[in-house]
Amino acid sequence: MPELDPVIHAESRLRTITVLNQVGERDKIAFTKLRKILEMTAGNLSTHLRKLEDAGYVEVTKTIEGRTPATYVGITPKGRAAYAAYRAALQELLGGA
Amino acid sequence: MTSPSHDHSVSGGEPQEAPLDLHAAFRLVNDAEAKARQELYGNEAVIYVIWGTAWLLGYGTLHGSRFGWLPVGSGQGLAVHGGCILAALVSTVVLISRRNRVIRGHSSYLGALYGGGWALGFLTMGCLGAVVGAMTADFWLRSMALNGIAILIVGLMYLAGGAMFNDRNQAVLGVWFLVVNVVSLLAGPLHFLTVLAVLGPLGFFGAAVAGSIRRRSPRAGA
Numbered sequence: 001m002p003e004l005d006p007v008i009h010a011e012s013r014l015r016t017i018t019v020l021n022q023v024g025e026r027d028k029i030a031f032t033k034l035r036k037i038l039e040m041t042a043g044n045l046s047t048h049l050r051k052l053e054d055a056g057y058v059e060v061t062k063t064i065e066g067r068t069p070a071t072y073v074g075i076t077p078k079g080r081a082a083y084a085a086y087r088a089a090l091q092e093l094l095g096g097a
Numbered sequence: 098m099t100s101p102s103h104d105h106s107v108s109g110g111e112p113q114e115a116p117l118d119l120h121a122a123f124r125l126v127n128d129a130e131a132k133a134r135q136e137l138y139g140n141e142a143v144i145y146v147i148w149g150t151a152w153l154l155g156y157g158t159l160h161g162s163r164f165g166w167l168p169v170g171s172g173q174g175l176a177v178h179g180g181c182i183l184a185a186l187v188s189t190v191v192l193i194s195r196r197n198r199v200i201r202g203h204s205s206y207l208g209a210l211y212g213g214g215w216a217l218g219f220l221t222m223g224c225l226g227a228v229v230g231a232m233t234a235d236f237w238l239r240s241m242a243l244n245g246i247a248i249l250i251v252g253l254m255y256l257a258g259g260a261m262f263n264d265r266n267q268a269v270l271g272v273w274f275l276v277v278n279v280v281s282l283l284a285g286p287l288h289f290l291t292v293l294a295v296l297g298p299l300g301f302f303g304a305a306v307a308g309s310i311r312r313r314s315p316r317a318g319a
Contacts, residue, residue: 004122009117009122010114010117011114011115011117011121011125012114014117014122014125014126014129015125015129018125018126018129018130018133019129019130019132019133022130022133022134022137023133023137023200024202024203024204026202026203026204027200027201027202027203027204027205028200028201028202029137029199029200030199030200030201032199033136033199036136037132037133037136037137038129072201074202087126090119090122090123090126093119094119094120094123
């Protein structure tokens with residue numbers, strides 16, 4: 001039986017990494033937009049991103065746009081592979097649904 | 098989608114969540130993918146509908162002025178056509194730039210190259226317009242030649258867009274416009290407007306329908 005990655009298999013982190021996977025490995029999304037898509041508070045999203053970042057699944061970049069600090073988030077190749085493995089495992093556990 | 102306000106409690110700085118069953122996880126992934134597609138890429142069908150309408154009104158008015166079923170002269174018809182194309186262009190730029198400003202990276206680079214390609218293509222067409230204008234005084238022959246150049250650019254740019262963004266819809270539209278262009282040129286100065294007023298909007302509306310169907314597909318963009 002395949003095992004589900006515990007870093008990904010939690011509601012908020014699963015939603016987060018799903019959206020980042022859609023953004024793609026070669027792009028980063030503004031933290032504010034990610035928060036809007038996920039309908040999460042900034043604090044909550046930051047906590048889950050830290051956990052994904054610790055696992056090497058996402059990369060968080062801080063920058064300055066004009067005079068305003070901005071944060072961008074992107075999925076890493078390791079994160080993309082982990083997400084693909086999670087999806088495959090989920091599919092298998094559900095009997096190829 | 099579950100609201101974060103009622104399914105989390107914070108314990109020691111770490112949000113605690115209810116265990117996720119397999120079916121809920123599957124639904125959640127599909128919902129999150131659909132929401133991300135909607136928020137990140139918008140509805141491409143809207144842009145095709147805008148352009149289909151612009152072509153229908155613009156080439157339709159030119160056709161009406163050519164064949165006398167509208168009480169407008171050829172100069173007024175041309176002005177309406179130009180206004181329709183300009184309105185569609187402004188709407189497209191606004192929609193795409195609003196969508197792209199929250200993403201940075203490779204797709205921004207591709208988007209800038211692609212947008213620059215369209216701008217340079219039509220800048221070249223503007224210069225060619227002056228040359229063609231000096232070559233013939235026949236309004237409709239000149240119009241056919243300039244539209245031929247413009248639609249060649251449109252067809253090639255859609256083909257390039259299809260290749261750059263792995264977008265079959267754009268690639269098919271590119272081929273469609275290149276074929277429509279050949280047909281309109283073969284139709285000659287008398288009938289090229291009929292071909293463009295009918296087959297041009299048909300291509301855009303067809304792409305809008307195909308885009309909407311693809312968007313509703315659960316595995317779209319995966």
